[in-house]
Amino acid sequence: MTLSRREFVKQSGLALSFAVAGTTKLLSPADAYAEGIAFSVLSDEEVNNINAICSILVPGAKEAGVAHFIDHQLNADPNDSLLVLKYFGFPPPYLDFYRPVVSAIAKLSQSMFDKNLSDLDEKEGRKLVESFRDANPEGWQAPPAPLAYHALRNDAVDVVYGTPEGFEKLGVPYMEHILPPEGWS
Amino acid sequence: MKTNEKVDVVIVGTGAASSVYAALLAEAGKSVVMLEKGTARKLTDLYSSQTWARRLKWATPHVMEESKDSIWYNFNAGHGYGGAAIHHYAVWPRYHPEDMKEYSLYGQALDWPYEYDELRPWYDKVMMDVGMSGDAEKEIWRPAGDPYPLPPVLVSNHGKVLARGFEALGMHTSPIPMAILSQPYKGRQACIWDGWCDAGCPTGALANPLVHYIPRAVKAGASLRPDSHVTRVLMDNKGVRANGVEYYDSEGVKHVQHADLVVLGAFTIENPRILLNSATSKHKNGLGNSSGMVGKYIMSHPAVTAFGMFEEETQNHIGATGGQLLNQDRFPKEKGSFGSQQWEVALALKPNDLLGIAMSRADLFGSDLHSFMKKASRSMTSMVAVVEDQPMIENRIELSSKKDKFGMPLALAKHTWHEETRKLFHDTAKEGLKIVKAAGATQAWHSPPGGQHIMGGTIMGSDPEKSVTNENAQCHDIPNLVLGGGGIFPTSSCVNSTYTIHATAMKSSRYIADHWGSIVS
Ligand SMILES: Cc1cc2nc3c(=O)[nH]c(=O)nc-3n(C[C@H](O)[C@H](O)[C@H](O)COP(=O)(O)OP(=O)(O)OC[C@H]3O[C@@H](n4cnc5c(N)ncnc54)[C@H](O)[C@@H]3O)c2cc1C
């Protein structure tokens, strides 16, 4: 099954509406990434760091639009939010989670390797994740590091595997009943 | 403040329990209003996506936990029309007779104020109303009951592979009893086994509240008000009868809704929270709480998932989310690890979300995760065990010092498993690995503990000094204040609670309709 972009957006379990030049456009996070849609909450630095750490956790997360997904959801009413963080009991606003956590991971990368997150090679990326996956590393000043691991990993899994394209990658039929409607945000 | 026109019955919530009360009382000719804190929702709002399914969950905090063993509120509660039941998996076994008289039989836990035989006709009635699939003969542990109206749910290779493991260990499996249609029923279409139940089934094949009881209630004249956040039950001047509720709408405007009968069906934690928050000078410790029992005996089923990796393809994407087969061999309550336990076998899997394939190996990331995802999507199996939680008076809900935006204190949960429950849980996890290995798995592993089906906190009983409600779910102290949901269960059994929530709500609504005059005057 090969999907054209338009079909993919229509069929995507993750089609979200993004503001583009004063209008609203329905895009999957992957298309939002491909079209370079502007971010509304996250800074450039945060976007780069989210893309880098999520791609270490789940290869393909950056291209699947993980930063656009998170940015979009940070604008949503928390009770309508699609972020897995909801399950973990962290109280909204969720920016109070993502901002310190992403900054703490970036600092960890500097202190461990003297490098930006996006410059880590595969081995370094692995070491970095192992240093915060199960417990707070020394000097960690953010919501619990294992929670950061689970939330960011799940966000990345959502955009990489939780869509029709992701199912296809795994060789699993999507078999939807109803897809999210256009214009829903 | 706005005062609305008085009705006969005001029902808080639109979930499993509330929908039954609404249908039966409206059909008995009562004017009924249902107040729902969450959003209005239709079946067609249930999109097939594990990511979008999270819209059905609360984000705003309701409960602070000081628990050793979490009750898992965020996972278990839901909001909007249909409540958590809108995306429940419809695994509907019955309580066993011994679950309802544990104190008499074993000197442990509590007794219900009635025995299984009294509930049985209501189970049978609900089953015929909504349509259930199963095989009463093969379900050898099943208590007395009418046969299922529909044949069993689908068993794919996933179920067949795991059944091998049970068989090799001399254990039994039967079709899992489900409130899902294996064939068309009363104008509703049959399940197509695509495994989207967790995202909410929009076809009507699964008996969520929007499929059967809410439409019946609406047809009989009941109305639903979304975005209506109930904070208190109101009492008459004498402090003898409930006369309505107070709620806030989405604009933050306070409303009063007067009624002759108040039904709280706001889910296990919220019901005691509302009662405790409704204290008056005549009910200083909260409503229905002269015994001090409001909030006590909170229970949440410990659950563990056993996974296996096989050489063969398991077709784990096919079927219903709740599973294909059942095992209740370990129902008898043994000393030392008191309680019952059941396996729900072959749950349909999706790649993402809490119960998805990726979370089954939460430690993996990077290329290891991708290799695992590829293999697991083809060849993994999943089965979940539910373990009985003991009613212990020290496991409780209180009011927290933290408040929500309406000034209502949050609930504070304190919950620790009984040591015997802990032992039963660990034995169960080990048993799961044995079964999966016996089925031929090349790898077997299990999840950390989770919590399912929150119960207790407003328990039923014959003794007003030791319980909150009588056998018809009316508060001992205030007969026209009625409680719906698993909160009234004095014991948790190990079975999923929603079928019993329906049966108890139907028993109570029928009683109330038949004795209306004496209850409301
Ligand atoms: C993912 C999942 C799978 C499940 N699978 C199964 C299963 O297979 N079998 C089974 O038996 N059970 C299952 N359950 C459990 C089942 O959903 C619950 O037992 C059932 O929904 C509880 O019914 P209830 O009426 O008490 O509460 P709910 O159905 O949750 O309804 C309560 C309603 O009250 C509303 N409310 C809360 N507070 C207020 C307030 N202050 N004012 C106004 N309204 C309020 C809520 O928004 C909600 O709509 C599952 C649950 C989940 C989450």
Ligand code: SF4
């Ligand atoms: S598997 Fe059946 S009950 Fe579940 S969502 Fe699909 S059609 Fe509905």
